[in-house]
Amino acid sequence: QSALTQPPSASGSPGQSVTISCTGTSSDVGGYNYVSWYQQHPGKAPKLMIYEVSKRPSGVPDRFSGSKSGNTASLTVSGLQAEDEADYYCSSYAGSNTPYVFGTGTKVTVL
Amino acid sequence: EVQLVESGGGLVQPGGSLRLSCAASGFTFSSYEMNWVRQAPGKGLEWVSYISSSGSTIYYADSVKGRFTISRDNAKNSLYLQMNSLRAEDTAVYYCARDLTGLGELSLGYWGQGTLVTVSS
Numbered sequence: 001q002s003a004l005t006q007p008p009s010a011s012g013s014p015g016q017s018v019t020i021s022c023t024g025t026s027s028d029v030g031g032y033n034y035v036s037w038y039q040q041h042p043g044k045a046p047k048l049m050i051y052e053v054s055k056r057p058s059g060v061p062d063r064f065s066g067s068k069s070g071n072t073a074s075l076t077v078s079g080l081q082a083e084d085e086a087d088y089y090c091s092s093y094a095g096s097n098t099p100y101v102f103g104t105g106t107k108v109t110v111l
Numbered sequence: 112e113v114q115l116v117e118s119g120g121g122l123v124q125p126g127g128s129l130r131l132s133c134a135a136s137g138f139t140f141s142s143y144e145m146n147w148v149r150q151a152p153g154k155g156l157e158w159v160s161y162i163s164s165s166g167s168t169i170y171y172a173d174s175v176k177g178r179f180t181i182s183r184d185n186a187k188n189s190l191y192l193q194m195n196s197l198r199a200e201d202t203a204v205y206y207c208a209r210d211l212t213g214l215g216e217l218s219l220g221y222w223g224q225g226t227l228v229t230v231s232s
Contacts, residue, residue: 093217
């Protein structure tokens, strides 16, 4: 199972929006509504930000939103804040023997 | 409060073995599926292995199949990863992770702090 494809980097100024893509295939992203997004600050464990394409766990600000079209999922961070600077990873269910396949990761920089 | 605490990492020679543990607290461990996820230094996340709540269903990534064994002891609230025939490319921080609600949403809502495994001579 190959990793999902994400852009290596993305950036925006405080208050702006940034959107990160996550491209897979019909066997993972396109085939199921089990796409999640994780935020990881340096030296820390990942934190779940979005699950089932567009749902937010309790405590995650509504500035974070998710969507999916075909084989590509997207994470949008609106109203960028300094603390949003981190690495972001998508993941998807990829069939019964592969519950998780992760994306290549995107480093978000707040300018 | 959900807590996952990994231990057992360290330096091991290529071809060697290591057993990681993950102590769970703050929830009914026996009701939740568990996973191991790793991250090589400076690299992205890689799912390693899954085990169902009862331990009856297990999956592995192709990169570790035949070398790693996941297990759990629900009486001890503990998850394990036995790693044999270790290679340099297994060097990583290993995280144990639990799904968010136990309702099959296939998202890792809780993570431990990770334990570093270094495979080197």
